[in-house]
Amino acid sequence: MSDVTPDEILMAAYQAGNEAAFAELFERHAGRVYGFLVRRLGDRALAEDVYQETFLKLHRARNTYDSRRPFRAWLFGIVHHLLTDTLRRRRRMPATTSVEDVIERRGDDRSPERIVAAREETAVLQRAMGALSSDEATVLILARFEGLSYDDIATILGRSAAATRQLAYRALKRVRAEMTTSGCKEES
């Protein structure tokens, strides 16, 4: 049996002013939030601004959190809200993460050939992600990388669970199509 304290219990302690509880929650989720933002915004400087704003907003809104709700869904609800505002302000659709940036930060110890191959695959995948609509990209990243359930993602996006599954289905199909097209182009 796991002896890891659930996020919801830590959040209740954080609401009561426990600094250690906040530090633990932050440690658990800082990377997830950052990864999500970089992938969605494709701009590290902008992602860093929204990242800081997310945790400030979480702090300000901590008393509105209801511990019966999953913490991660609530956290990503805040992230999604700020992300939507940011995208609207910048009037730009989600771009993709700079490939060089991702590879650089990977600390890769593989052979140069494999790194080059991974770099190419990542570039194609990032381009494919860039072809998705804002909500499709969000569903895919939250389901694939954050392991959130479709019900939780539906709450975050303000859609039904069925519509969210439909978005995921369409997104995966589109990524596949884009990758096939890009792959063919690169091969030729």
Added chain:
Amino acid sequence: MTCAEHQNWLIDSLTGASSPLDATAAAHAATCNDCRASAEELQASWDTFRELPPLEPPLALKERTREAILKLMTEERAHESQRSWQETLQVPLAVASGLLVAGATLALLSGLIWAGALPRGHLFFCAAIFTGLLVGAFSWIYSATTVQGVHLDVAARVGILALAITVAATTACPELHVLAWWDRSAFGQALTQLLGGGGSSLAFGFMYGLFPGFLAALFGGRLLAERPLANGLVAVAVVFLLATPVIYLQSAPFTSGVIATWLVGTAVGTLCGVFGALRVRRRVAFAPALG
């Protein structure tokens, strides 16, 4: 199993929400070429994401953010234990404001000020409304009523402060009917010429709501930033509700069109005033947090 059901199962099986070895799904895929192709396609697409590496925030950014929140928590704790002057003064200020409003109402009722300027019916009606609203507002303040992060007590305190500012300003005005006084002023006349009677009273109403709303939320609006939209709207509603009897009291000489535009202007002015104050408060409170 239908194709639509297979599609749902497929999406769930990728995340592990349903078993990938479902016999019904397998039976369907065996007979449906489209679904079988979709399954292979989606699985391949899903697997490709393994190539994307995890991303970690730069250490300096992580530290800076953590420190900012911990600093805020320390400050809040110090704030709580010291009970700042604002917090200490807010309830007495609300009580004093309530007394001022009650005193002004009684003075009007007894004919001590503006004797005979208003129909008695208006006075009694407004006195009854004020009594009800003040009892409601003070009960929220003293019971510290908060519903799902919406601080009704703070909204009531802001409402009473705004009402006191309005009553003090209208009592200090050389004429009871402040809109009539405004209409006769050079600025009011210029606006009436420019915008007509309705436009002028709309502009007057805007300022009538803007200043009390802004000042009251600025000095009494602590905690409203927690859920700024919901708390702000409730505060606006309370401020506007408490201002309406004063408007009604002073509305005797005017047409219903003028009163309606006055009310609309006041509502918009209150909205701008309260949210403007929240913005100012937020900047002051959080500007130093990120350094």
